[in-house]
Each structure stands twice: as C-alpha cells, then as structure tokens.
Amino acid sequence: MREINIGLLGCGTVGTGVAKILIESKDLIQSRIGATLNLKYIADIDLKTNRGIDFKDIKLTTDAFEPIGDPDIDIVVEMIGGEEIAKSIILKAIDHGKQVVTANKALLACQGNLLFKAAAEKGVDLAFEASVGGCIPIIKSIRESLVGNRIAAMVGILNGTCNYILSKITADGSRFEDALSEAQANGYAEADPTLDVEGIDTAHKLAILTSLAYGMEINFKDIYIEGISGITSLDIEFARQFGYNIKLLAISKNMGSMVESRVHPAMISFDNPLSNVKGTLNAITLTADAVGNILLYGHGAGMMPTASAVVGDLVDLARNLLTNSTARIPILSSPMNHIRNIPLTPIEKIRTHYYFRFSALDRPGVLSKITGILGKYEISIKSVHQKGRKTNSSVPLVMLTHLAEEADVIKALSEISLLNVVSDEPVLIRIEDENRQE
Amino acid sequence: MREINIGLLGCGTVGTGVAKILIESKDLIQSRIGATLNLKYIADIDLKTNRGIDFKDIKLTTDAFEPIGDPDIDIVVEMIGGEEIAKSIILKAIDHGKQVVTANKALLACQGNLLFKAAAEKGVDLAFEASVGGCIPIIKSIRESLVGNRIAAMVGILNGTCNYILSKITADGSRFEDALSEAQANGYAEADPTLDVEGIDTAHKLAILTSLAYGMEINFKDIYIEGISGITSLDIEFARQFGYNIKLLAISKNMGSMVESRVHPAMISFDNPLSNVKGTLNAITLTADAVGNILLYGHGAGMMPTASAVVGDLVDLARNLLTNSTARIPILSSPMNHIRNIPLTPIEKIRTHYYFRFSALDRPGVLSKITGILGKYEISIKSVHQKGRKTNSSVPLVMLTHLAEEADVIKALSEISLLNVVSDEPVLIRIEDENRQE
Numbered sequence: 108m109r110e111i112n113i114g115l116l117g118c119g120t121v122g123t124g125v126a127k128i129l130i131e132s133k134d135l136i137q138s139r140i141g142a143t144l145n146l147k148y149i150a151d152i153d154l155k156t157n158r159g160i161d162f163k164d165i166k167l168t169t170d171a172f173e174p175i176g177d178p179d180i181d182i183v184v185e186m187i188g189g190e191e192i193a194k195s196i197i198l199k200a201i202d203h204g205k206q207v208v209t210a211n212k213a214l215l216a217c218q219g220n221l222l223f224k225a226a227a228e229k230g231v232d233l234a235f236e237a238s239v240g241g242c243i244p245i246i247k248s249i250r251e252s253l254v255g256n257r258i259a260a261m262v263g264i265l266n267g268t269c270n271y272i273l274s275k276i277t278a279d280g281s282r283f284e285d286a287l288s289e290a291q292a293n294g295y296a297e298a299d300p301t302l303d304v305e306g307i308d309t310a311h312k313l314a315i316l317t318s319l320a321y322g323m324e325i326n327f328k329d330i331y332i333e334g335i336s337g338i339t340s341l342d343i344e345f346a347r348q349f350g351y352n353i354k355l356l357a358i359s360k361n362m363g364s365m366v367e368s369r370v371h372p373a374m375i376s377f378d379n380p381l382s383n384v385k386g387t388l389n390a391i392t393l394t395a396d397a398v399g400n401i402l403l404y405g406h407g408a409g410m411m412p413t414a415s416a417v418v419g420d421l422v423d424l425a426r427n428l429l430t431n432s433t434a435r436i437p438i439l440s441s442p443m444n445h446i447r448n449i450p451l452t453p454i455e456k457i458r459t460h461y462y463f464r465f466s467a468l469d470r471p472g473v474l475s476k477i478t479g480i481l482g483k484y485e486i487s488i489k490s491v492h493q494k495g496r497k498t499n500s501s502v503p504l505v506m507l508t509h510l511a512e513e514a515d516v517i518k519a520l521s522e523i524s525l526l527n528v529v530s531d532e533p534v535l536i537r538i539e540d541e542n543r544q545e
Numbered sequence: 546m547r548e549i550n551i552g553l554l555g556c557g558t559v560g561t562g563v564a565k566i567l568i569e570s571k572d573l574i575q576s577r578i579g580a581t582l583n584l585k586y587i588a589d590i591d592l593k594t595n596r597g598i599d600f601k602d603i604k605l606t607t608d609a610f611e612p613i614g615d616p617d618i619d620i621v622v623e624m625i626g627g628e629e630i631a632k633s634i635i636l637k638a639i640d641h642g643k644q645v646v647t648a649n650k651a652l653l654a655c656q657g658n659l660l661f662k663a664a665a666e667k668g669v670d671l672a673f674e675a676s677v678g679g680c681i682p683i684i685k686s687i688r689e690s691l692v693g694n695r696i697a698a699m700v701g702i703l704n705g706t707c708n709y710i711l712s713k714i715t716a717d718g719s720r721f722e723d724a725l726s727e728a729q730a731n732g733y734a735e736a737d738p739t740l741d742v743e744g745i746d747t748a749h750k751l752a753i754l755t756s757l758a759y760g761m762e763i764n765f766k767d768i769y770i771e772g773i774s775g776i777t778s779l780d781i782e783f784a785r786q787f788g789y790n791i792k793l794l795a796i797s798k799n800m801g802s803m804v805e806s807r808v809h810p811a812m813i814s815f816d817n818p819l820s821n822v823k824g825t826l827n828a829i830t831l832t833a834d835a836v837g838n839i840l841l842y843g844h845g846a847g848m849m850p851t852a853s854a855v856v857g858d859l860v861d862l863a864r865n866l867l868t869n870s871t872a873r874i875p876i877l878s879s880p881m882n883h884i885r886n887i888p889l890t891p892i893e894k895i896r897t898h899y900y901f902r903f904s905a906l907d908r909p910g911v912l913s914k915i916t917g918i919l920g921k922y923e924i925s926i927k928s929v930h931q932k933g934r935k936t937n938s939s940v941p942l943v944m945l946t947h948l949a950e951e952a953d954v955i956k957a958l959s960e961i962s963l964l965n966v967v968s969d970e971p972v973l974i975r976i977e978d979e980n981r982q983e
Contacts, residue, residue: 128835135695139875141875244690247689254857397680411834414693415693418692422693426874
C-alpha cells in the first residue's frame with residue numbers, strides 16, 4: 108500500500124491532536140483513502156514532555172528544517188505558530204516541492220499573499236482549513252461547495268474566548284474583568300488575552316475568509332478592529348430589552364468596487380441563529396446568490412476539533428498526491444491571475460444601524476439638545492428610551508437609529524459629548540441586522 | 546481553454562436552476578476553475594415552456610439517451626427523478642464512461658448500492674451532494690472534512706415541508722390539515738404530500754447519510770419511519786411547557802455492531818440549535834470523535850439552493866477530469882471493499898426518553914393504575930402533569946419518562962389503552978435529548 112510521509116513541525120496542543128489522529132485512526136484513514144498517512148517526523152524544541160502519544164517509529168528532531176530536507180517527506184504540517192520562523196519554514200518547504208498544511212492565521216493574514224504566490228508558482232498545495240473556525244468546514248465550503256455562487260456577505264463569530272466572555276456577562280451580569288478571569292481559569296483565554304479580546308485574532312480569520320470569498324488579495328491592515336473590553340452588562344441588558352444579544356462579529360460585505368471588512372461588537376436579533384451561539388462555539392453565516400443563507404457551526408478551537416481540520420487537509424493533499432493532481436484547486440478559490448486587489452471600505456463610510464447610550468441629566472430640554480445634534484447630521488432616530496428617573500443626576504438615555512453613516516455618527520457623538528448635560532463618553536454599538544425592516 | 550461538456554437530463558425546477566447557473570455564471574466558474582463548463586445538451590420531454598433561459602448554443606432533445614451517446618459529453622446530470630428511467634439512464638451513462646451527477650434521493654435510497662457498485666467498477670465519479678439537504682454541504686463534509694473522524698451520530702431536519710407545517714402549528718396553533726393546505730398554497734408541499742408528511746423523503750435522505758457516515762451499504766427498507774400527520778397543537782403546546790419543540794427528525798446512531806436509523810417526530814430542547822430551525826429550512830448536527838458536534842444549516846430545497854449543490858458537484862467532477870483524477874474520492878467515503886453490511890436496530894430495541902399523553906378520567910386511583918402498568922414494564926416516570934380538572938370527564942394526563950426501551954413502552958401503552966378509565970389511544974412522542982441529564 109502506498110505511503111504518504113508526513114513531517115509534523117511543532118507538537119503543541121493542536122500538533123499533538125494531529126499526531127493522535129494520525130496514530131490512533133491510522134487504520135480508519137487507510138481504509139478510507141487506500142493509502143497510509145505515515146507520521147514520519149515530529150520536530151519540536153520540547154521532545155521530553157509526555158503527550159500521551161507513542162512516538163515509536165517516528166523520527167524526532169528539534170530542527171524543524173530537518174524534515175523539510177528529507178526527500179521522503181511528502182507533506183509538511185506547520186504547527187509552530189508565530190510569524191517569522193513559520194514563514195521561513197513554509198517557504199523552504201514550498202521551495203523543496205513539499206505540500207504544506209498550516210493553521211497559522213496570524214501568518215496568513217499578515218503575509219499570506221507572499222506564501223500563496225510562492226506555492227502557486229511552485230505548483231504545490233498550501234492548505235489551511237484549520238486557520239479559521241477550527242473544525243467548521245468553512246474554507247472547503249467557500250472554495251468548493253459554493254463555487255457556483257457569488258458570495259455577497261459573511262458574518263461570523265470566530266473567537267471562542269470573546270464569545271465565552273460575552274455569553275458569561277449575558278448570563279449572569281458579570282463584569283468584563285471577572286468574565287475574562289473565569290475564561291482564563293478555564294483555559295479559554297491566554298494569560299495575555301490581547302489578541303483575542305481586542306478582536307485581532309478574529310480579524311486575522313476575517314482577512315483570510317474575505318480573500319477567499321471574493322477572490323482578492325489579503326488585506327489585514329485595513330480591516331477595522333474593535334474589541335470587547337468596553338462591553339458592559341448594562342448595554343447587554345438594554346440590548347436584550349430590544350431583542351438583541353451582543354456578539355463580537357466578523358463582518359464582510361461585497362460592495363462591488365469595495366469590500367467592507369470589519370470586526371467589532373454588534374447587536375444581533377434573537378431571531379438570527381448567530382445570536383444564540385453560546386460559550387466557546389463559533390459560527391459563520393454566508394450569504395450568496397444561489398444558496399441564500401447558510402450557517403456552519405461548531406468548535407472553533409481546541410486540540411481535537413482543530414486537529415480534525417488539519418487531518419481533513421492532509422487527506423485532501425494526500426489524495427492529490429495519490430492521483431497526481433496536486434494544485435487541483437487554486438489556493439484562493441481562483442488562480443492567482445484572477446486575484447484582484449480590492450480596497451476595503453474605511454469604517455467612516457459604512458452605513459448601519461446604531462445603538463447609543465448617553466449619560467444625561469434627567470431634565471427638560473436635554474433630549475431636544477441631543478436629538479437636535481443628531482438631526483443636524485441626518486441621523487434618524489428609531490426609538491428613544493430613558494431608563495429610570497433621577498432629579499439632577501445622570502440617567503442612561505438609550506437610542507436606536509435607522510441606517511446612518513458612520514462618519515456622521517462620529518461627528519454627532521463628539522458634539523454631543525461636549526454638552527454640559529451629558530456626562531461620560533457616549534457609548535456606540537453597531538446593530539447588525541440585515542433582515543429587520545427599517 | 547479546455548471545455549468540459551455537460552448533458553443536462555431533465556429540465557424541471559432544479560434542472561432549470563442548474564442551467565441558469567451554468568449560463569449566467571459561466572465566466573465566474575471559468576475564472577475559478579480555468580476551464581469552461583459548457584452546457585452542451587438539454588434533454589426534456591417539454592422543450593416548449595419558457596424557462597427564462599437562453600437556449601442558444603445548447604442542443605435540445607427529447608431523448609435522454611441521446612446526450613449519453615455523444616462522445617463529447619463528459620458529465621451527465623440526471624434531474625429526471627423517478628426510479629426506473631433514471632436508473633437506466635445513470636447505468637447507461639456509467640457504461641459509456643460518463644461522470645454522473647444526480648439529486649435523486651429516492652433512487653439512491655432504494656437502488657443506490659447497485660449504482661455505486663457500477664460506478665466504482667467502471668471507475669467513474671457519481672456525485673449526489675444535492676440529494677440531501679439542498680445547498681448544505683453535508684456530503685462533502687462527511688466524505689472529506691470529517692475523514693479523520695469516527696462519526697457517532699447524526700440528527701437532522703431534512704424535509705422543509707414538514708418543518709414548515711410543524712413551525713406553523715407551533716406558531717399559531719393551526720390544525721395539521723390547515724398548516725398543510727397553507728404549505729401547499731405557498732408551494733412548499735406537493736398536491737400529494739404523502740412522501741413528505743409521512744417521513745419517506747426524510748428517510749431517503751437518512752439512508753444516504755447513514756451509508757456515507759458509517760461506511761455501510763444503503764438499507765432503506767429497515768429504517769423506521771413515522772410521519773407528522775398525527776401531531777396536534779395540543780402536544781406541541783405541552784412540549785413547549787417542558788422546554789421542547791416538536792420536529793420531524795432523521796436520527797442515526799452508530800451502536801457498533803448495529804446502527805440506529807429512524808425518522809419520527811421528536812421533542813428537542815430549546816437549547817438544541819435544531820429546535821430553533823424554522824420554516825422550510827433544514828439543518829443537520831453531526832457528532833464525531835474529534836470534532837464533537839458540528840451543525841450545518843441552510844435551504845434544503847428550492848431551485849437555486851439545490852442547483853448550487855449540483856454545480857458544486859459538477860465543478861468537483863470537472864476538476865477531476867482536468868487533472869485526470871477521476872474517482873479521486875470513493876463514492877461512499879471508503880472503497881467498495883470496505884463497505885460493510887450493518888443491520889439497523891429494530892425500533893423495539895431502541896432506548897430513549899418518552900412523552901405520553903393519556904385521556905384519563907379525573908378520578909382518584911386512575912394515576913395509580915397507569916403508573917402501576919408502567920412500573921411493571923420497568924418504565925420509570927420523570928414527571929406527571931394533569932392538565933385541568935373535569936369531574937367525571939377525561940382530561941389530558943401527561944408523563945415524561947427516563948430512558949426506556951421501546952418494546953416495553955409499546956406493551957405498557959397497549960395495556961393502559963385497555964383501562965376503562967382511559968379514553969382514546971395514548972399518544973407517544975419520543976424525546977431526543979442527548980445532553981439533558983437523567
């Protein structure tokens with residue numbers, strides 16, 4: 108039986124999961140593909156830790172470049188993480204004609220264009236299903252299942268840490284800091300949670316999806332990114348009174364000559380299935396001309412779900428090798444000469460619905476001052492709610508708007524914040540609700 | 546640029562959708578695959594009806610065998626439906642070495658083993674993503690994305706007609722007959738709705754999924770099938786009081802030496818995302834060792850969503866032709882020599898939770914008689930609810946059970962129905978709730 112030899116570079120959590128599947132499900136995979144996926148090499152700086160895997164028959168090395176130099180190795184799995192070393196490893200592997208699997212979203216988001224081009228020029232496969240949404244088959248769905256569709260929009264919950272924290276605040280009114288501490292205690296957040304809670308990890312994933320869905324170069328640096336550290340239980344509670352949950356969303360819309368691509372907390376209606384995605388789960392809704400909406404939902408992180416996606420990629424690449432059909436599917440859905448450079452819409456130019464919360468004095472005339480400024484900037488109010496009464500002290504004044512342009516909103520809020528009847532900075536949360544009628 | 550020639554056999558609703566995509570998105574698909582998908586032939590008995598498609602450059606014929614005989618045709622799309630003619634067309638196409646795409650779930654469920662064997666022996670591809678769940682990429686996910694997983698269970702809402710009817714009864718308390726009439730008026734149900742409302746269409750789809758997920762021969766005739774025509778708003782209302790919705794579910798569980806495969810109305814908890822799938826939408830949850838649970842959700846029927854899945858298959862097959870890698874993936878996930886014949890568990894042997902509703906006299910001692918019989922058959926009651934009071938007349942008496950075996954339940958209910966304090970046949974609805982604690 109033919110053997111496909113695999114070099115696993117990096118044996119941390121996900122790498123260990125990949126090794127587990129390749130070892131423990133070797134016969135299963137063999138029976139399915141009619142060939143053996145042979146884990147020949149593991150490279151890691153730490154070869155001592157007991158990972159619960161039997162390393163016999165596997166060559167161990169601390170040098171990630173060693174398996175790349177081995178002519179027997181067919182596929183290299185980059186699980187090292189970080190940018191620079193991973194990049195040079197992948198480029199070297201491509202240069203040696205190896206097929207490559209990676210889950211390194213930060214690297215792909217920041218330097219993917221270079222890597223995709225190198226792989227396409229060399230005619231090797233570069234697969235990265237595990238980089239977005241863990242086990243959710245979103246990349247295969249875009250590249251293959253939806254190949255006859257024009258994708259119009261994607262909205263996703265792509266970071267389990269943020270979704271856990273927001274679910275926790277929603278469930279019991281925790282403060283952000285306490286929900287974060289609990290996420291850390293449960294292993295759902297890193298000691299330094301910045302990448303997750305500030306929305307950067309979500310933006311890495313969105314950059315990859317946007318590129319694939321619309322056949323365009325990756326453009327991470329122009330994605331608008333806003334995290335969840337400013338979200339309070341007060342706003343979540345108000346949102347729920349209006350029929351919304353607050354989620355950290357990755358939003359991408361094909362606007363023709365430009366593409367919207369943004370990450371921020373947003374209110375979504377209870378009717379929207381994304382609204383009910385709880386805990387560390389991820390989910391993505393795609394809107395396309397033929398299918399309408401589809402939603403894919405599952406574990407977006409974790410050892411085995413992510414490893415499952417890596418193994419799916421490995422089998423795809425192995426099947427290509429077994430049938431001499433490497434590069435059967437273009438890396439970015441379309442061949443490189445069809446990949447366009449489409450600019451992202453600046454956040455000031457987007458039009459959406461807004462939730463504002465002002466801390467305003469409970470006094471006649473205050474509402475008129477605020478709505479006067481909003482009216483001056485053509486921001487049309489859908490509803491106004493004053494929460495409680497307190498003579499001569501601030502109360503929350505909440506407003507929901509019709510469609511408005513962000514630039515106008517920024518100007519209006521900045522002017523309103525200068526009013527002496529308004530204390531604290533106004534709170535702005537976007538409402539993502541395609542289906543709700545104006 | 547290389548051309549892949551397609552013969553479309555049957556130009557009804559979905560066939561028309563396929564033609565639309567191939568014509569209107571020709572350039573898009575061309576740019577993605579680097580070849581032209583050329584719709585060369587359309588065969589249909591009706592060539593007169595205006596389908597809103599420009600037929601120029603397409604050969605038209607009323608003879609479905611004509612395109613099969615054309616040596617230029619690479620891929621045949623069978624959209625004729627029905628069993629016998631479609632079967633002979635597909636067999637003839639395979640015999641001529643054509644690649645085949647079909648959405649004919651009834652044919653695959655009833656005669657799939659024969660067709661899969663014929664295609665595998667000839668070494669051609671037979672693709673059928675559109676046969677289950679419309680545009681939902683469930684077959685690709687099982688065959689490719691989850692290839693490193695052992696699938697343990699699948700639970701799906703696979704029939705939009707039934708889901709529409711049940712959603713309607715749930716929303717406004719309609720009678721079944723009225724909800725069905727409305728579904729028919731809206732084009733969501735056939736004039737003869739038997740295949741849908743009696744669960745047969747769902748079972749066709751479940752037969753296909755079960756075969757793929759567990760690598761076994763298709764066994765449609767042993768699937769337990771119960772439709773929704775007996776579901777009343779009364780039971781839906783009671784279900785909701787306990788935190789459940791009633792859905793027509795396709796359920797399949799790998800029990801090792803046997804496989805459970807059954808279609809029936811079931812209560813599922815509000816917490817389960819399937820519980821909130823409304824209207825004509827479909828959704829499928831898969832449980833597997835590496836991924837845990839994943840859910841896929843979208844339009845399970847309709848012209849364009851189903852056509853999208855057909856075009857996805859066409860592109861897969863075209864890519865195989867372009868890279869000489871036909872039969873790159875085994876039709877049933879594993880090669881034919883690994884496909885086993887696994888028996889299905891008879892319904893009497895399943896163990897699940899139950900909801901019973903008795904029409905019982907509101908009189909002391911009645912409860913003791915009923916629970917006495919249940920106890921005799923080792924059916925343990927979780928809760929009992931008498932709804933309303935009516936001296937000397939029947940009231941609904943509702944019970945929820947712990948795990949029980951269906952054979953015991955059947956015996957107990959039959960004995961209870963003979964009690965003179967019980968009028969009408971007892972109502973039994975299974976509760977599908979893997980996660981709820983006993």
